[in-house]
Amino acid sequence: MKKLPLLVLTSLFLACKPGQPTVTPTPPVSTTESDVTLKGTAPFPMGASVDPGLLANKSAYRDRVLKEHNSITAENAMKWGWLHPSEKVFDFKDADGIVTFAQQNKMRVHGHTLLWHNGPTWISNFYGDSLAWENLMKTHIETVAGHFKGKVASWDVVNEAFRDNGTLRNGFDTDNSIWAAKLGPDYIARAFRYAAAADPNAVLFYNDYGQEGNPAKTAAIVSLVNDFKKRGIPIHGIGLQMHISLSTNIAGVETALKELTATGLKIHLSELDVNMSNFQKNPALRYSDALAQQQREKYRQVVSAYKKLVPAAQQFGITNWNVGDGDSWIRQLIQPNDWPLPFDEGYARKPAWFGMIDGLKE
Ligand code: XIL
Numbered sequence: 001m002k003k004l005p006l007l008v009l010t011s012l013f014l015a016c017k018p019g020q021p022t023v024t025p026t027p028p029v030s031t032t033e034s035d036v037t038l039k040g041t042a043p044f045p046m047g048a049s050v051d052p053g054l055l056a057n058k059s060a061y062r063d064r065v066l067k068e069h070n071s072i073t074a075e076n077a078m079k080w081g082w083l084h085p086s087e088k089v090f091d092f093k094d095a096d097g098i099v100t101f102a103q104q105n106k107m108r109v110h111g112h113t114l115l116w117h118n119g120p121t122w123i124s125n126f127y128g129d130s131l132a133w134e135n136l137m138k139t140h141i142e143t144v145a146g147h148f149k150g151k152v153a154s155w156d157v158v159n160e161a162f163r164d165n166g167t168l169r170n171g172f173d174t175d176n177s178i179w180a181a182k183l184g185p186d187y188i189a190r191a192f193r194y195a196a197a198a199d200p201n202a203v204l205f206y207n208d209y210g211q212e213g214n215p216a217k218t219a220a221i222v223s224l225v226n227d228f229k230k231r232g233i234p235i236h237g238i239g240l241q242m243h244i245s246l247s248t249n250i251a252g253v254e255t256a257l258k259e260l261t262a263t264g265l266k267i268h269l270s271e272l273d274v275n276m277s278n279f280q281k282n283p284a285l286r287y288s289d290a291l292a293q294q295q296r297e298k299y300r301q302v303v304s305a306y307k308k309l310v311p312a313a314q315q316f317g318i319t320n321w322n323v324g325d326g327d328s329w330i331r332q333l334i335q336p337n338d339w340p341l342p343f344d345e346g347y348a349r350k351p352a353w354f355g356m357i358d359g360l361k362e
Pocket of ligand 1: 271329
């Protein structure tokens, strides 16, 4: 049950924006680097999730985003809490800034996410009958997908609707979904319909974590997709978040990729990072060359599996969950001295970056 703390912490700290790490590991910093880049090596889009404040104020961050990536996802700025802070208020400022940055630099924007069980508290306090709840979901999806129509390429329409055992999250506590509880289990299909109506050209994804090594969850997602196909509900892609650790078994990643790819939908590794603390508190964790090589190998394996097992026409791309170790949500929510990303705090390439390049070249 190593995923439990991750989820609980995500719920608890949803409102936080990336903060400063309290402990600084010391990965090697190279002063010169080659012209090889992630986006120049990959035959599919390479993305990073971004924070609008860092993008606006930190040139080293911006430079690294631009040099290595041709796709971006807002890490938080397109979620309910940011875009829709109270029932009648929408605030697109931060998200629009990210879209403008992408447009100026000819990058793809992937939207994350229209509907999630983690949301602002005003939703839990919302009062109304089932029609009012339906209207709340519909209005949000129509307003947000409509606002970004033609500007975002794709949406994670629904995020994390299933539990690890493959059942639908349905209920009122933090780990459950108020949407299923208020709207019934078919809310997912209606969310996809509303999104497609608001932006008919957007590529629509179902996004979740932990399919790797979890046949029950993968099976639930595959049967959702098959059901949608039968009923003509628009769905075009599956996102595997791919928040993994050194202990993640690559065979499990490969099985999930094969089963999800068999649906024929596009496949996105949507939030890749490889944490070093196995989703546990581990204050004794330090950077070491030996561990960094293991991390490099894990990045290589995942990227290589994606490249080999997903047919080119279904490769939507790979997105890392933020850019440098200092920006990672793992530091913020789980372990302050973790170093889960391909770039260090100063945005220098780590062995993990070389692992991605190796995987992309295979
Ligand atoms: C995380 C962000 O990275 C954090 O900054 C925020 O405090 C909580 O959410 N699955 C998802 C992402 O789909 O939206 C989550 O992002 C990480 C887990």
